[in-house]
Amino acid sequence: MSFAEQLARLQVFLDADDLHEEALDYIAAHGYLTALCICPEPVPEREWIDALFAEPPHYSDDTEREAIEATLVQLKAHIARQLASDEDMDLPCEPTLGDEPDESELRGWCIGFMEGVFMREEIWFEDAEEEVSELLLPIMVGSGLFDDQPEFSDIAADAELVGEMAGQIPELLTTLYLICHAPEEKPALLKPRRH
Template sequence: MELDDFLLSEACDDDALSVDEAHGFLTALIVGPEPVASEAWLRAVWGEPRFADEEQAKQMTDKLVRLYDNIEATLREGHPFEPLVVEEEEEGETFEAYEGWCFGFMLGVEEQEAQWNPLPKDPQALLAPMGQLALLTSDEEEPDMDEAEYEAWVELLPGAVAGLYAFWHRDM
């Protein structure tokens, strides 16, 4: 994916998000209580990129804005939501990895922490799948999670996103 290659390239800051992390981050901002200006979320996703030229700047910005718009339209129109996942290979086996998306989502929640704080306890439980899977990206102590538990958390992601969106946007 061209956008992911750019985000992971030397052109972006070291702490730029990968495309799955960016998708999760943008999802949290869209789902969340208050809109965020595009300049702010663009900077949060890729820092201060060094584009080769104006054409590349326009092309990559358009791709990222389209990603945001697609997530927003999916949620607004009530279509089934699916997190963007990456395939990883370990010991010759390919599997889908959701923890990057969840890490990005939790970064988005953290970005607006003060606005998310009033979230009541029941809707707060909707953050559990993202929080649990995001822990798998930690360099600290790796959580003990077997494959069945991992899959159970993954199955909750679409409903959790839809539930949070419905909570924060119920008056729209």
């Protein structure tokens, strides 16, 4: 089965109505996995898979469970490769909130991303708090999770600004990834002199 076919099967599984109401659908799961790839500290596989579903799904058998979990792991690796390349991230939805933000796929993606951040929130801001906060702002705005906070409700009221921020998300992901994963410059080791 090709990766595209595996993804199609994963999408059908995650978008089914019989999953727990707090489980992430395919678009939100993509955002969630993207955040996990950017997170400076790896989150154990079992932990993030269990959190994604909120409670164990009703798989038809172990083969289905293994296939779904393996595809999630492959999708995460695929996203990590995209982030590590110099190209802007390919989102599984348009980077726009449209006229009905609550109905937009991007909102779901941003909510999923923030779920990934919340798993290790303190680690995200450990090294470059200001830069990371600034880069996360468009995703936080896109998620709608913070709209009850005054500084966010002011931004949310400005449709043009929100639209601009949404459009920046694919490119800022690469920058976030680099901030969280760029090796710190180490002093060059002194080479032993040859006699």
